[in-house]
Amino acid sequence: MKATLILENGMTFEGQSIGSTKDRVCEMVFNTSMTGYQEILTDPSYAGQGIVMCYPLIGNYGVNHEDNESSRPWAEAFIVRHMTRRGSNFRCEGGLDSYLKEYDITGIEGVDTRALTRILRSQGTMNGMITCAEHFYVDECLERIHAYRVEGTVERVTRKQVEIYPALNDQQFRVALMDYGVKENMIRCLQKRGCEVTVYPAHTPAETILTGGFDGVMLSNGPGDPADNQAIIAEVRKLYDSDLPLFAVCLGHQLLALATGAETRKMRFGHRGGNHPVKDLEHGRAYITSQNHGYVVTAESVDPAVAEISHVNVNEGSVEGLKYKRPNCFTVQFHPEAAPGPMDTEYLFDRFVENMKGGRTHA
Structure with a gap:
């Protein structure tokens, strides 16, 4: 399924949907780690945020319950260049895509995450939206994006x-x-x-x-x-x-x-x-x-x-x-x-x- 990432500066990136297909508005941030995507997703400090993974291959060793850093993942969205559907590791208990679906995390793959990271570095962290809708009005999406604020997260x-x-x-x-x-x-x-x-x-x-x-x-x-x-x-x-x-x-x-x-x-x-x-x-x-x-x-x-x-x-x-x-x-x-x-x-x-x-x- 097609997915689109829209940034608050009006730029759009097209890719394929991973995880949940719900529209999601959040603050977009990037992470430079090569491994540890499960620990990153379950770090409560990411509540209210969408994570752009700089490293191009994510999900290659799957997920398992031992690597969770909290009771559940807290990230709102997940953006990757390429996601491996099948994990290859003796500790693997499931695939990352299924994990994202289980916890209702909206994601997109096929995006040039390094180009996206350069935008966030040069223009600063900004809000964004991921939608799987075939037809949408960018101006309406931008209204929702600009209105979003990360708040009340510690209580959550x-x-x-x-x-x-x-x-x-x-x-x-x-x-x-x-x-x-x-x-x-x-x-x-x-x-x-x-x-x-x-x-x-x-x-x-x-x-x-x-x-x-x-x-x-x-x-x-x-x-x-x-x-x-x-x-x-x-x-x-x-x-x-x-x-x-x-x-x-x-x-x-x-x-x-x-x-x-x-x-x-x-x-x-x-x-x-x-x-x-x-x-x-x-x-x-x-x-x-x-x-x-x-x-x-x-x-x-x-x-x-x-x-x-x-x-x-x-x-x-x-x-x-x-x-x-x-x-x-x-x-x-x-x-x-x-x-x-x-x-x-x-x-x-x-x-x-x-x-x-x-x-x-x-x-």
Whole structure:
């Protein structure tokens, strides 16, 4: 079946339908990863977005339940150059096309995704629409496209009930993890370091955490504009004002920055992929990181009396991490839990554990 992708600048791309055949309007973003399409689709940070995969061959190893990063895929749409209908891998449990259909994700293949990516890089992230209709009016589609906004996504993706995950070896610590759109491997990275992880819904009051007897708090990744979450930011400020060790990733990093007086801005096209170089300024080392974000903390808004920039993006110098003057508190923009990789920065979970070992007054 024919499918058409329409961008908000009026450009159109024709291809073939994959997945659901429903019309879908969303924010179009691109990902430079060569593998990990299932982890990408099930990353809650993609809620409200359509994913353009730069790598031309997608679906060649199928899908399986073990690689999910959440209970379901959250992407609205999926755009590829070529999709393999039959996965070839001993872990394969089904094909990607069937997976997209099962979860009602609209897709299109046969599109020159590298040309599409160049447009999104040069003109910036923009909304778009995929339709399978034979006949449509572009002007009517553009009205819907321009009216779309990614909003309310944290409420959509966060869990509704508290869940407890036991440590995978001898338990040493109890960690409260705020779920703004957490990935499963973030939980596993804590579990395998001797942490019992209690995962809380996004709007849980800070008092619940502070009176829970925890050794540390982690703020997870998540979707959308961080500034839209004013009620959550107020609770994050209360967590910051305590003496509990704090570690935050991606959206959590942005929320804590906003809670302490810094500002965020929307990036031209964001960072999404598994090959982004980041420099650790404290140790003078560069790492290859996994990233998925369209907003960033503005460097000039960081009060040096509150925090110092600890990591920067090697490509364009944007803020990738903050080390707070308040003891036992640091945050990063990238994903140290990665999944599918690279795992270069998992050492940050060890740093968080060391902070908990040192007690609430150890810097």
